[in-house]
Amino acid sequence: MLNVHFSARPDAWAAYEAPLNAAFSEAGLVINLSRDHDPADVDYIIFAPTGPTRDFTPFTRTKAVLSLWAGVETVVDNPTLTQPLCRLVDDSLERGMVEWVVGHTLRHHLGMDSHITGQDGVWRERFPPLAADRLVTVLGIGALGAACAQTLHQLGFPVTGWSRSQKDIPNIRCLAGNAGLKAALTDAEIAILLLPQTPATENILNRETLSLMATGSFIINPGRGPLIDDDALLAALDTGHIAHATLDVFRTEPLPANHPFWAHPQVTVTPHIASTTRPDSASRIIADNIRRGEAGQPFLHLVDRSVGY
Amino acid sequence: MLNVHFSARPDAWAAYEAPLNAAFSEAGLVINLSRDHDPADVDYIIFAPTGPTRDFTPFTRTKAVLSLWAGVETVVDNPTLTQPLCRLVDDSLERGMVEWVVGHTLRHHLGMDSHITGQDGVWRERFPPLAADRLVTVLGIGALGAACAQTLHQLGFPVTGWSRSQKDIPNIRCLAGNAGLKAALTDAEIAILLLPQTPATENILNRETLSLMATGSFIINPGRGPLIDDDALLAALDTGHIAHATLDVFRTEPLPANHPFWAHPQVTVTPHIASTTRPDSASRIIADNIRRGEAGQPFLHLVDRSVGY
Numbered sequence: 001m002l003n004v005h006f007s008a009r010p011d012a013w014a015a016y017e018a019p020l021n022a023a024f025s026e027a028g029l030v031i032n033l034s035r036d037h038d039p040a041d042v043d044y045i046i047f048a049p050t051g052p053t054r055d056f057t058p059f060t061r062t063k064a065v066l067s068l069w070a071g072v073e074t075v076v077d078n079p080t081l082t083q084p085l086c087r088l089v090d091d092s093l094e095r096g097m098v099e100w101v102v103g104h105t106l107r108h109h110l111g112m113d114s115h116i117t118g119q120d121g122v123w124r125e126r127f128p129p130l131a132a133d134r135l136v137t138v139l140g141i142g143a144l145g146a147a148c149a150q151t152l153h154q155l156g157f158p159v160t161g162w163s164r165s166q167k168d169i170p171n172i173r174c175l176a177g178n179a180g181l182k183a184a185l186t187d188a189e190i191a192i193l194l195l196p197q198t199p200a201t202e203n204i205l206n207r208e209t210l211s212l213m214a215t216g217s218f219i220i221n222p223g224r225g226p227l228i229d230d231d232a233l234l235a236a237l238d239t240g241h242i243a244h245a246t247l248d249v250f251r252t253e254p255l256p257a258n259h260p261f262w263a264h265p266q267v268t269v270t271p272h273i274a275s276t277t278r279p280d281s282a283s284r285i286i287a288d289n290i291r292r293g294e295a296g297q298p299f300l301h302l303v304d305r306s307v308g309y
Numbered sequence: 310m311l312n313v314h315f316s317a318r319p320d321a322w323a324a325y326e327a328p329l330n331a332a333f334s335e336a337g338l339v340i341n342l343s344r345d346h347d348p349a350d351v352d353y354i355i356f357a358p359t360g361p362t363r364d365f366t367p368f369t370r371t372k373a374v375l376s377l378w379a380g381v382e383t384v385v386d387n388p389t390l391t392q393p394l395c396r397l398v399d400d401s402l403e404r405g406m407v408e409w410v411v412g413h414t415l416r417h418h419l420g421m422d423s424h425i426t427g428q429d430g431v432w433r434e435r436f437p438p439l440a441a442d443r444l445v446t447v448l449g450i451g452a453l454g455a456a457c458a459q460t461l462h463q464l465g466f467p468v469t470g471w472s473r474s475q476k477d478i479p480n481i482r483c484l485a486g487n488a489g490l491k492a493a494l495t496d497a498e499i500a501i502l503l504l505p506q507t508p509a510t511e512n513i514l515n516r517e518t519l520s521l522m523a524t525g526s527f528i529i530n531p532g533r534g535p536l537i538d539d540d541a542l543l544a545a546l547d548t549g550h551i552a553h554a555t556l557d558v559f560r561t562e563p564l565p566a567n568h569p570f571w572a573h574p575q576v577t578v579t580p581h582i583a584s585t586t587r588p589d590s591a592s593r594i595i596a597d598n599i600r601r602g603e604a605g606q607p608f609l610h611l612v613d614r615s616v617g618y
Contacts, residue, residue, distance in 0.1 A: 092439060095439050095440065095441070095465055096436075096437075096439060098464070098465075099415060099418070099419065099437075099439070099440055099464065099465070100419060102411075102415060102464065103412070103415030103416060103418070103419045103421065104421070106408060106411060106412030106415060106416075107412060107415075107416060107421060109408065109412070110408065110409060110412045112412065112413070112416060112421075112425075113425055115577055115578070115579050116421075116422055116425050116426065116577055117425065117426060119571055119572070119576075119577070119578060120571075121566035121567070121571045121572075122566070123562075123563030123564060123580045124580055125580050125581065125582065126580075126582065127405075127582050127585045128405075128408075128582070130401060130404050130405060130408070130587075131404065131408055132404070151463070151464065154460070154463060155407070155408065155411065155460070156404055156407075156408070253432075254432030255432060257430035257431070258430070262428055262429075262430045263428070263430075267428075268424055268425055268428070269424070269428060270424045271432045271433055271434050271435075272434065273434065273435065273436050273437070276436045278439075
């Protein structure tokens, strides 16, 4: 009998209790899943940063902290966390992200908003360019970014991908480093942000980098809020240099009702829905990682503390 | 020297004169392209239904009528047209159609409109289902419909395709005939209309067939206006059985300013922009068909008068 401690919000408990127990039993694990274990008795922690756990010190025999989220930047630097930390890498997360990113890319590419909001009875026969004539840049070409880049390429967009270290992805122009960033953003018409949040990526979209993009271009951010210097973005939207920003993530979430993004006509706020953990598939992935740990196999998706993800 | 007669609207002449002459010369053809030839001297007609030609009788030596449009339903039954008639089949037409169809499918799938039009400062964390859980049906799986169906399949949607005669397309559930139509629409959540306009397809979406679809489903029509019984659609929108219709084509175009589609909050009108002929690529295709005719080769994309397309 293993003790697994669930540390997330009450609504997550409601969503996960049954799927986790089903996945444990499917994996042949005998587990006591609870939110009220004595920390000294806990074998594994299932963890979300919005849950109650801040101090991992009392979890003296815990073998791993299994994140319910793909992003771990809010916990990776917690000095009390000495146990192995695993990110959640879930295919349904990737599928949702691809759908949201491709959908909003096509929305801006096709100029849909003018039709959705401008039904004034006037027939304006303006044709959008083809995807082949629309330059798209994806900042961050890890698992999620590469999946989005590939799908956009299949739709006909010429796609440039940028990452800190050089990658090689078929059909994608892959750039890296500081000089590569400048080249990746120069003349880009749609920029999609899927970088991890690290000290090196904070404010990567700022006054200078925004100015490199094509006039009338679009920003799509399903990555992390701090990747963008909000004031620089608002200024570029006000001059029209950036035509529109569709933002799913923010420095503070929920985005406060009085934040200028809500009221700006050239900003679309979506409430961190681009990609979400689906309880059924996430539960199976977590159960499999516990099974691996108990069988002496290495954990999957172990976080490398030196790079932060 | 061949005489090629251009019969389309003045704005088409402005767009096509230079690309056509460039394509003729690239194909090694010596051609006098004009809008003012004596009909008795014309070797080929480049034709759009919005142009001046109604009576093909005086074009006594014309070897073929080369349509600038993919759809030929407004001319195919013209009794004076005895010359071979060729449709325009252009890859850029297909690319544009796929982009528009996939974009609006993802828009409705993701529920984008509530974010685009409802920026009220309230953070509503509602997640859309994954594409894998959204049933899409494409009515009409010719070249354009099959291309859309394949791309939607690649994005994860389960796709059913329906056509008059049975087709076989990898990864698409292909149905045919009247019983197949009922099965294709039953429980469909997004229906995409890409059928040709024929007597057999007029009003194919009517009160009865609309009622088969899932409650809260979506209609996307980039095909032909008369495929839909407008009054039946408006009634289904008013009850909420159909959540939204995005329509690019209409019985009368431009759609009159007083048509109820413009004012209906659950209808998005787009001005016949889903797919368009691009002058450069279309000119090369037309030049190639003239070259084939002069070389004694069969014309490409010859219309079969017995089926109407």
